[in-house]
Amino acid sequence: MFNAIRSAAACALLVVATFPAFSAETSHDMSSMKGMSDMPGMAMSSEASPSAQVYKTEGVVKKITADTVSIAHHPVAGLGWPAMTMTFALPKDGSLPALAVGEKIAFSFAQHAAGYQLVSATPLKITEVAMKRHTLSLWLSGCC
Incomplete structure (x- = not known):
């Protein structure tokens, strides 16, 4: 009985002692993701690098300020990024169309000295084909 209690206490001590090391190894450090190490504080640059x-x-546009836009975006395969919400700098020349919070957009961006800046943004509209597919799926499901 005493050996069982001592063994359980030793196991508990081992778990508690190794937990901080385990937590440190499994933290969500994004420095291993290509391009993310250059994003301290997610500060944005207003100048684009031509190359x-x-x-x-x-x-989906989540927030808009005078010089930034926050977007909950899909994964970016070229950078190995998962889906996430990020803030991008807006170009100073006003070359992008007006965006609205909640609007779904296709967009492009580039890295700059201090972060990432939008290059283009196009609101996504429901196409006729998408509408027909949606209507067909509703009909097949017996909804309407």
Whole structure:
């Protein structure tokens, strides 16, 4: 009986002692994701680099300020990024169309000295084909 209690206490001590090391190893450090190590504080640059690689994805506009836009975007395969919400700098020249919170967009962005900046943004509209597929799926499900 005493040996069982001592064994259980030793196991509990071992678990407690190794937990901080385990937590440190499994933290969500994004520095191993390509391009993420250059994003301290997610500060954004207003100047575009003409030779910067341009990446494309889709997402939903979450917040707009005078010089930034936050977008919940799909994964970015070219950077190995998962889906996430990020803040991008807006170009100073006002070359993008007006965006609205909640709007789904296709967009492209490039890395700059201090972060990422939108290059283009196009609101996504429901196409006629998508509408027909949606209507057909509703009909097949017996909804309408």
